[in-house]
């Protein structure tokens with residue numbers, strides 16, 4: 001290529017794929033470089049395998065409760081491979097090429113302004129999108145290197161169900177995978193240093209913790225591994241609080257490290273934060289006006305839907321020279337049982353804010369399904385505006401769309417309460433939380449006086465009408 005390409009996309013995960021397809025659709029000459037396999041974490045080691053595993057584990061738990069046989073781990077692995085195989089064509093190099101993107105296989109690094117090298121081959125570009133994602137962060141714990149450890153990248157390679165699994169971490173990966181392996185039959189211990197799901201509503205985290213414990217997971221939520229040595233089951237983990245825990249396999253789920261170290265960013269003025277994540281403005285542009293970034297490599301929350309949405313904005317801004325901003329309404333779901341779904345604000349800690357909570361105990365669909373553990377909590381601002389909330393329950397994630405729409409569209413509780421909802425649904429809990437808040441407004445002395453006056457006027461009119469018709473009949 002003699003001419004510089006319009007957009008160089010580095011990384012072929014969700015952010016890279018969506019960014020490259022967006023740019024090509026807009027008519028830009030687009031090249032995507034992928035070092036390993038297109039599809040990224042979401043397809044190969046993240047969302048797709050983990051959600052399939054959780055589904056298989058939930059099924060195993062149901063079968064076990066009804067006295068059925070133990071789950072077959074090789075079958076579970078086959079199911080995961082089948083799910084990946086089904087979705088993979090959408091993310092393949094062929095699909096990208098069909099969309100007008102040139103795909104190069106290799107590891108890319110910047111060598112200077114407007115220049116990058118892909119395994120020795122030089123490429124010139126006008127604009128670039130960094131979409132290199134993140135890798136599991138592995139803490140420095142003496143002896144960890146000698147133990148049998150897995151991360152979210154490698155747990156999928158286990159051919160046998162570990163008898164004893166020790167999970168380090170308390171975030172979504174630790175909770176989802178910890179619960180799944182417990183339900184499949186592993187003896188799971190979870191060691192989290194600062195509680196489970198620390199970014200979520202505390203009542204939601206407590207319900208998840210209780211549910212994990214019911215599934216047999218031993219949870220230590222304020223402790224961490226200090227030293228690892230050989231033990232009877234494989235490894236012996238000594239904790240800061242002095243506990244000694246046996247493990248056959250250790251799952252390290254203690255956060256992420258951005259893939260920026262060998263990108264050659266020192267040749268460009270791209271600012272990073274102290275942990276190496278790319279800093280972007282609200283148009284996804286970096287401190288270098290020719291370079292954009294999206295996905296897990298940035299400081300934004302690490303979710304597939306955000307990687308895709310933000311990469312699309314980044315690519316169209318880069319190609320068309322726009323300054324469109326990304327939406328700050330960020331929905332998220334932790335797919336434990338119960339699910340925890342949240343969007344926008346989850347705490348009413350600002351002036352004029354309040355909450356409205358409805359539990360699944362009071363929600364008829366949950367009663368009929370015998371799944372009454374959970375709640376909906378709305379965070380409400382001035383004049384009843386819905387600012388965010390948390391939904392916990394068996395299908396919490398499916399109700400999140402409506403709450404996200406309410407937050408993004410700046411709806412009030414009165415507007416949501418005014419929408420008729422089919423009965424009985426889990427969504428009734430969300431609706432009832434809105435109704436409960438809207439009703440509080442109706443209970444205020446001013447509104448009571450007003451409605452009382454309107455009712456008196458209507459009564460007076462009816463009486464008059466009745467009197468007139470009686471007079472007409474007797475005339």
Ligand SMILES: Cc1cc2nc3c(=O)[nH]c(=O)nc-3n(C[C@H](O)[C@H](O)[C@H](O)COP(=O)(O)OP(=O)(O)OC[C@H]3O[C@@H](n4cnc5c(N)ncnc54)[C@H](O)[C@@H]3O)c2cc1C
Nearest residue numbers: 011013014015035040041042046108133295296302303304
């Ligand atoms: C176990 C697990 C479960 C998850 N579940 C969910 C979920 O249910 N819902 C959700 O929204 N999110 C989930 N996530 C998060 C989600 O997977 C990520 O947010 C998303 O995959 C990030 O996409 P990305 O494109 O930014 O990065 P990645 O998917 O990591 O893609 C980056 C790509 O860049 C390539 N690359 C890196 N450096 C170079 C280079 N120098 N040259 C060329 N190529 C390079 C890599 O090989 C990789 O393919 C989960 C994550 C994990 C680990």
Ligand SMILES: NC(=O)c1ccc[n+]([C@@H]2O[C@H](COP(=O)([O-])OP(=O)(O)OC[C@H]3O[C@@H](n4cnc5c(N)ncnc54)[C@H](O)[C@@H]3O)[C@@H](O)[C@H]2O)c1
Nearest residue numbers: 139169170171172173191192193224253254255302333334
């Ligand atoms: N359902 C989903 O959308 C989903 C599922 C899985 C992962 N993800 C994404 O992947 C990202 C990474 O997930 P994660 O769970 O690894 O990271 P995380 O950063 O969310 O959580 C890591 C947890 O580990 C704890 N921790 C850190 N060091 C520790 C140590 N040495 N010992 C014990 N605990 C320690 C932290 O206190 C924290 O609670 C998340 O940010 C999330 O956005 C999303």
